[in-house]
Amino acid sequence: MLPVDDLTIGLFGIVLLVALVLAGVRVFVAAALAGFVGLVLLRGWSTAIAIVGTIPHSKTVTYALSVLPLFILIGFLAFHAGFTKRLFETARRWVGWVPGGLAVSTVFASAGFAAVSGASTATAAVFSRVAIPDMVKHGYHRRLTAGVVAAGGTLASLIPPSAILVIYAIIVEQSVGKLLLAGLLPGLVSVLIYTVLIIGMCTAKPQLGASITGVSFKERIESLPGALPILLVVGTIFGALYTGFATPTEAGALGAAIIFLLYFGRSLLQQSFSCFRENMFKALMETAKLTVMIFTLIWGVFIFVRFLGYAGLPSAFADWVVTLNVSPLVIMIGILLAYAILGMFMDAIGMLILTLPVVFPAVIVLGYDPIWFGVIVVKMAEICLITPPIGLNCFVVAGVSRELQTPSGTSLNIPLQDVFRGVGPFFVADVVTVAILLIFPDIVLWLPNTMADF
Amino acid sequence: MTQSNFDPVGRLLSYVDRIFRYVENTTNVIAGLLIFALMCFGVVRILFRVLDYFHIPHPPLYGFIDIVEVSMVGFAVLSIAFVQRLGGHVRMELILTSLRGRWLWLAETFGGLVALFIVGILIPSSFSHFQRAFEYGDSTMDIEIVTWPAKLVVPFALTILFGRFLIQTVGYLRMLYQPNLEPIAIPVVQTLEDKARSEAASAEQQAR
Amino acid sequence: AQSSIPIDKVEGPKLRWDMSLWGTTRPGTRIVDALSEQVKEATDGNWEIKLHYGEALSKARENLDGISIGAFDGAMICNFYHPKKNPGLMVLSLPFLPIDSWDDHVKVRKAAYEHEQVKREMRRWGARIYSSSYLPMYEIMGSGDPPRAVSDWRALSVRAGGGIGEVLAKIGATPTSTTATEVYTGVQQGTMDAAAFPFTYAHVSYRIHEVSDWFTSNFSPGTADCPVILSARAYDKLPSQYQELLETLEPHIAEQQRIAYENVDAENLPMLREKLTEIEYTDQVINQIREEFARPVIEEWIEENKKDFDARGLVQLVFEALGKEY
Ligand code: NA
Numbered sequence: 005m006l007p008v009d010d011l012t013i014g015l016f017g018i019v020l021l022v023a024l025v026l027a028g029v030r031v032f033v034a035a036a037l038a039g040f041v042g043l044v045l046l047r048g049w050s051t052a053i054a055i056v057g058t059i060p061h062s063k064t065v066t067y068a069l070s071v072l073p074l075f076i077l078i079g080f081l082a083f084h085a086g087f088t089k090r091l092f093e094t095a096r097r098w099v100g101w102v103p104g105g106l107a108v109s110t111v112f113a114s115a116g117f118a119a120v121s122g123a124s125t126a127t128a129a130v131f132s133r134v135a136i137p138d139m140v141k142h143g144y145h146r147r148l149t150a151g152v153v154a155a156g157g158t159l160a161s162l163i164p165p166s167a168i169l170v171i172y173a174i175i176v177e178q179s180v181g182k183l184l185l186a187g188l189l190p191g192l193v194s195v196l197i198y199t200v201l202i203i204g205m206c207t208a209k210p211q212l213g214a215s216i217t218g219v220s221f222k223e224r225i226e227s228l229p230g231a232l233p234i235l236l237v238v239g240t241i242f243g244a245l246y247t248g249f250a251t252p253t254e255a256g257a258l259g260a261a262i263i264f265l266l267y268f269g270r271s272l273l274q275q276s277f278s279c280f281r282e283n284m285f286k287a288l289m290e291t292a293k294l295t296v297m298i299f300t301l302i303w304g305v306f307i308f309v310r311f312l313g314y315a316g317l318p319s320a321f322a323d324w325v326v327t328l329n330v331s332p333l334v335i336m337i338g339i340l341l342a343y344a345i346l347g348m349f350m351d352a353i354g355m356l357i358l359t360l361p362v363v364f365p366a367v368i369v370l371g372y373d374p375i376w377f378g379v380i381v382v383k384m385a386e387i388c389l390i391t392p393p394i395g396l397n398c399f400v401v402a403g404v405s406r407e408l409q410t411p412s413g414t415s416l417n418i419p420l421q422d423v424f425r426g427v428g429p430f431f432v433a434d435v436v437t438v439a440i441l442l443i444f445p446d447i448v449l450w451l452p453n454t455m456a457d458f
Numbered sequence: 459m460t461q462s463n464f465d466p467v468g469r470l471l472s473y474v475d476r477i478f479r480y481v482e483n484t485t486n487v488i489a490g491l492l493i494f495a496l497m498c499f500g501v502v503r504i505l506f507r508v509l510d511y512f513h514i515p516h517p518p519l520y521g522f523i524d525i526v527e528v529s530m531v532g533f534a535v536l537s538i539a540f541v542q543r544l545g546g547h548v549r550m551e552l553i554l555t556s557l558r559g560r561w562l563w564l565a566e567t568f569g570g571l572v573a574l575f576i577v578g579i580l581i582p583s584s585f586s587h588f589q590r591a592f593e594y595g596d597s598t599m600d601i602e603i604v605t606w607p608a609k610l611v612v613p614f615a616l617t618i619l620f621g622r623f624l625i626q627t628v629g630y631l632r633m634l635y636q637p638n639l640e641p642i643a644i645p646v647v648q649t650l651e652d653k654a655r656s657e658a659a660s661a662e663q664q665a666r
Numbered sequence: 667a668q669s670s671i672p673i674d675k676v677e678g679p680k681l682r683w684d685m686s687l688w689g690t691t692r693p694g695t696r697i698v699d700a701l702s703e704q705v706k707e708a709t710d711g712n713w714e715i716k717l718h719y720g721e722a723l724s725k726a727r728e729n730l731d732g733i734s735i736g737a738f739d740g741a742m743i744c745n746f747y748h749p750k751k752n753p754g755l756m757v758l759s760l761p762f763l764p765i766d767s768w769d770d771h772v773k774v775r776k777a778a779y780e781h782e783q784v785k786r787e788m789r790r791w792g793a794r795i796y797s798s799s800y801l802p803m804y805e806i807m808g809s810g811d812p813p814r815a816v817s818d819w820r821a822l823s824v825r826a827g828g829g830i831g832e833v834l835a836k837i838g839a840t841p842t843s844t845t846a847t848e849v850y851t852g853v854q855q856g857t858m859d860a861a862a863f864p865f866t867y868a869h870v871s872y873r874i875h876e877v878s879d880w881f882t883s884n885f886s887p888g889t890a891d892c893p894v895i896l897s898a899r900a901y902d903k904l905p906s907q908y909q910e911l912l913e914t915l916e917p918h919i920a921e922q923q924r925i926a927y928e929n930v931d932a933e934n935l936p937m938l939r940e941k942l943t944e945i946e947y948t949d950q951v952i953n954q955i956r957e958e959f960a961r962p963v964i965e966e967w968i969e970e971n972k973k974d975f976d977a978r979g980l981v982q983l984v985f986e987a988l989g990k991e992y
């Protein structure tokens with residue numbers, strides 16, 4: 005053996021991993037390589053070779069992970085079936101009357117779409133198309149318009165189904181069902197806080213955005229069927245998980261099948277069959293693509309995690325954190341800040357998979373609830389999507405706006421800095437949300453604790 | 459700019475690239491169909507559970523978990539090269555997006571060589587994982603499905619991935635050698651604005 | 667909390683072993699916890715057997731692979747996690763083996779481990795069996811009307827695998843398969859009526875009793891085997907005094923395993939008896955089930971395996987160890 009101890013080798017592995025990731029090497033390659041080099045140092049060349057080859061199969065072929073492609077499929081199906089535009093129309097007719105009504109509608113519709121989509125950037129892209137032109141037409145301030153769309157997109161990862169919460173559950177070996185349920189209330193709290201914020205801003209400065217009036221009750225009722233598919237899927241998944249009637253995989257299958265059948269039925273009525281086939285194919289191909297991408301990330305990183313296990317690093321880090329002479333809350337805030345910084349530069353799923361194996365044991369030793377931490381971490385990852393310098397949702401909104409037109413026919417073009425300024429208030433609202441969840445952890449834990457057990 | 463008469467590497471690349479494209483597309487279609495099958499299978503299981511609830515007899519569905527686990531490799535690993543062709547595997551492009559010309563191609567070549575090394579190790583290693591299952595025996599728990607076919611998918615998929623990385627690395631080396639050539643068989647680094655634009659393009663269809 | 671065992675100190679070199687385990691420490695892993703503790707004590711900390719719980723070193727079902735490639739030096743396995751990896755060891759999962767006491771548990775396993783086929787299949791993976799964790803007999807717990815007569819089983823869907831499931835199917839019940847953690851909701855929801863688990867410890871740890879009305883206490887449809895295995899290569903490399911230490915320790919840590927199960931039962935049984943209806947069958951009924959339903963399943967197993975090894979001989983050996991004739 006080398007005259008260095010396991011922990012030093014562990015730290016060397018982490019440095020190597022960071023260097024490779026910074027150099028732009030694919031994360032799964034970087035993690036697998038760093039893990040492999042570490043295993044060679046710890047267990048020798050031939051054993052290391054033998055170990056790494058078992059992981060791609062054994063770490064991906066796990067029943068609990070089979071929920072991922074189904075949740076992803078739900079999102080792509082709903083997207084390609086065009087169920088989102090109708091959702092916005094329904095929200096508009098029902099909540100448009102409040103100050104800043106269109107912005108509030110955007111938040112509600114985003115939350116609804118969030119329920120069927122795990123992907124934040126996709127949600128932002130969709131509502132940039134759907135909501136921005138309408139708000140601009142009604143004279144809404146550009147910054148508010150851009151900000152609400154970018155921020156609304158972030159709701160996708162908390163409100164179930166959420167692929168990222170499933171991934172968290174698998175990595176830290178918690179109940180997938182519980183985590184999915186735990187995300188719901190915090191997601192709704194975010195919706196509520198956004199709503200209060202918009203109403204407050206638009207009441208103080210009515211020129212920011214007006215309310216939409218003159219919608220009759222009949223028109224409201226008529227708009228309900230448009231929201232039905234998504235409400236049905238939300239209700240099904242939520243009910244199945246909450247009562248424990250179905251496993252997450254089965255609930256995901258049912259949710260996807262509902263969207264599929266509704267879309268199929270609508271295509272049958274409208275006799276737009278070739279369009280249906282084309283969109284179904286697209287949804288399946290995109291689902292397959294995203295699925296293998298996530299699974300690859302998982303096994304790649306697990307090669308690295310296997311090495312960390314041999315080096316004993318996660319438990320050493322946890323032991324070290326406990327010896328720190330500061331309160332758990334301070335350490336937690338430190339961890340959250342670290343995530344905020346990391347999130348500026350990294351994709352949320354990649355960030356979680358990379359950091360959790362080391363961070364999670366420490367969080368547990370500090371006495372925090374694993375389900376609660378999952379929701380908090382995902383919320384942090386979401387906040388990163390709207391902060392400079394790299395806030396993917398903001399890029400998306402700015403990018404899409406360039407291709408939209410104002411009523412007078414010129415390009416809408418909301419500059420990136422205006423989008424970032426527009427999300428400013430929402431960023432503050434998010435920080436408030438995190439603080440609330442820190443102070444009242446029961447908002448996260450109440451639902452999963454009352455549900456049927458897995 | 460392009461010297462098509464004088465670019466044998468480029469021609470060879472685009473030829474091999476086309477063959478791999480065909481294989482990769484096929485793997486992704488299989489993965490998509492498997493996911494669709496999983497959806498149907500899950501729905502059947504729920505239906506049967508409803509029947510159980512009302513004590514209505516139905517054909518047995520024993521070993522659901524075994525079947526799902528064995529077939530998962532088809533969408534978890536099989537189309538890994540497809541994603542690599544599109545440059546879809548996650549990476550941090552913070553530094554890459556600021557590089558231009560030869561520096562960019564150098565960094566990409568490095569990434570490709572590193573990937574070739576580790577994938578080159580994973581192929582024989584995952585193959586011997588298959589071999590153990592094949593020679594010594596291995597099966598799932600409940601309905602005792604043999605696992606070696608699923609385990610064989612891993613080295614198979616990784617071999618396609620190796621080929622794809624090889625194509626891309628040669629593609630990058632070609633650009634490193636002559637940066638003026640037209641890129642062939644390599645995913646181009648998207649700037650963040652490009653990325654936003656492609657998101658916008660996919661939203662376009664939604665707005666129809 | 668366990669009293670230390672009077673073992674002589676053993677001199678020897680510094681050595682670290684890694685052992686691959688799943689889950690967390692629990693009554694069923696007392697045997698490895700005790701092994702690690704006692705080895706450390708006897709060698710004054712020179713020999714450390716590091717326990718890696720939570721599948722940190724390998725998925726439970728791939729532990730034999732890990733031993734085979736030298737990824738670690740020891741592990742626990744369960745025969746039914748991978749029937750085709752250890753076809754001979756599956757003899758211990760045959761239904762309704764006449765195991766009545768702790769001594770029977772020990773005898774039946776010793777006999778199986780000594781059989782050439784079991785040795786051969788372990789050798790194939792570069793492993794040797796060190797000791798069993800002596801999994802208790804299974805019993806069945808469920809909700810609704812209790813199956814007092816054999817015919818009552820016809821109405822029930824039961825989570826049970828392998829030979830136990832096949833016998834129940836022959837009796838007329840519907841065996842189902844789910845992950846162990848899904849059983850609680852399954853029984854609660856009524857999508858399954860009952861489940862077979864090692865008694866009492868697994869029923870209570872999966873909280874099946876909270877949603878059940880009855881349990882069997884002498885149905886004893888069978889057991890399974892989850893032995894501690896060692897890498898043959900690592901074992902051969904041990905200095906002889908360390909090898910001897912392992913042999914000396916085995917009966918002592920097995921005794922600790924017995925106490926661990928006994929303590930769990932002492933805690934659980936009165937609680938179960940108070941809360942649920944206890945179903946006991948007469949010897950006559952059990953013998954009838956053995957002859958009419960279990961024997962055909964055992965015969966089928968022999969048929970399936972006889973081309974690979976002397977399956978009938980293995981079954982006979984196991985019965986002989988129990989003082990019975992097959
Ligand atoms: Na979601």
Ligand code: NA
Nearest residue numbers: 348388391394
């Ligand atoms: Na950011």
